[in-house]
Amino acid sequence: MSGPSSPDNPWPVRTVNTKIGDWIHKLGQVWVEGQITQLNRRPGTKTAFIVLRDPSVDMSITLTCKPQVLDRADIPLTEGSRVVVSGRPTFYAGRGTLSLAITDIRPVGIGELLARLERLRKLLAAEGLFDPALKRRLPFLPTRIGLITGRASAAERDVVSVSRDRWPAVRFDVRNTPVQGPTAVPAILRELESLDADESVDVIIIARGGGSTEDLLPFSDETLCRAVAACTTPVVSAIGHEPDIPLLDYVADRRAATPTDAAKIVVPDVLAEQALIAELRHRSAQALRNWVRRERHGLDSLRTRPVLADPLRMVEMRAEEIERHRHALRRDVTRLVDHEHRHLEHLSARLSTLGPAQTLARGYAVVQRVSGAMAAVQADPEVVTSVADMPIGSQLRIRVADGATHAAVMGVEKK
Known part of the structure; x- marks a missing residue:
């Protein structure tokens, strides 16, 4: 075969x-x-x-x-x-x-167990499972809380009663599992996975009363610690009492010293919150009244200013000032025009006195030489200033005060 x-x-x-x-x-x-x-x-x-x-x-x-x-x-x-x-x-x-x-x-033995737990703690810490940056924020007011604890245990009674005393509307999804012994870890893992997959659960509490080191060993299990670290729902560890610190306390998003403390951490006190709301309302109202009082004082201050008490006063003052400037400007312009007019008349008189017309009126004449062929059409004859410019026979144009005449040079007398 x-x-x-x-x-x-x-x-x-x-x-x-x-x-x-x-x-x-x-x-x-x-x-x-x-x-x-x-x-x-x-x-x-x-x-x-x-x-x-x-x-x-x-x-x-x-x-x-x-x-x-x-x-x-x-x-x-x-x-x-x-x-x-x-x-x-x-x-x-x-x-x-x-x-x-x-x-x-x-x-x-217990000594060897503690040594193994210490090695596991260092391993998980080196992997970053205890990093505070990975801790998830607990909801302010959870509507549904998942609770993993022993059946009919004091931990369950403390968490539920304290939570409902603080906020009566809170709801619980209680999952009872063994909390010690070889069957504890698999059962807790199943319920933890189920609660984490439920979107209506806002936070998960794993609670157990005090016990010996051997009794709390399931809550230092490596598989359970890694499962809690992988949860998307915030997890609160409430295992044992103050001296008891299993590895689950380091991995959980929040550690509670006792199950009662876990209820106080997760569920806010309705009376304290109402008192806080009343205080905040009072402070808000007082702040609003102070703001209105301050703004009203500012408005009263603005209304008492002259520019707002008599808005046209500034315009009237400026209008009077503009009118004064207009009169001064008109006066200055008139004075300047009169001065320039007198100066122009003075220059005109001097020009009349010194001009060629007045000279001709006193008996002087302007002698100009013209060409014979161009005498009739020449527009700008040449002025004669010397007898050398007037040879015998030259055609001349003699201008006097009341007109001009043409003549010819018959002879020349030198000085």
Whole structure:
């Protein structure tokens, strides 16, 4: 039966079980950590049966050992104990079951647990899961609060009663889960995912009362911390009391010292808010009255100014001033025109006195030489200033005060 299986050549059950056992037995010796959820040790039997569960997910494995292995443990083992075991996987071909045959079992002490938690805290901090910049803002007034807590617990009663006392209209979506033991983390993860997917839930509170370090171990689980960090809905951690600080407190968007404190953080006090609203209304009204009073005083101040008391006063003053300037300008222009007129008359008189017409009127004449052919048409004859310019026979034009005459040079007398 070493060949491949087929519909025409199927393997029998013994072959399948044998092959599975061969593969499992190759795994060899392994160390496994988990939490004991069931311990069956019957007197007189040679084999003890233990169910070991993963504290983070819903997975478990069956352990088998000799009773002497349990007797060698440092402390008595009970259901809920965290242990580390060493064993070899064994597949029982006859029943088709898998178990881990262990030869050593060691309880995980509180000191070792705290050391592991410290290493996990440093790891998560290095990844930035504790960064305040990643914390989501809580809503001012949530209408619906998701609450994950134990069934009929004091934490549930405190959160619900205090919240409704502070704001009666607040609503809750309560999810009851185990809050300790190996089944706590898987149950909390399921409810956390469900509440985060519900858009009507504004904030999620994970609450539990105080307890021992072992009781609070589920709230330091790495899987739960990463799930809270990945939530889109703000998460408030209210685990234990003031001395208890599980890793969930560092990852959550807000840490509450107690479940009662969580209710006070998430839900505002209606009486305090009403008092604040009344105070703000009073301050707003007072500020408005002060503003109106200040603006009214400013208007009264403006109305008492002369320019607003008698608006035409400024125009009248300017009109009188303009009229004075007009009279002064007219007077100055008239004086200047009269002065220039007198100056013009003076110059005209001097021009008349010194002009050629007056000279001719006193008996003088202007002698001009003209050409014979052009005498009749020449417009600008040449003025004679010397006898040298008047040879005998020259044609002359003699101008006197009342006219002009033409003459010819008959002779020349030199001085």
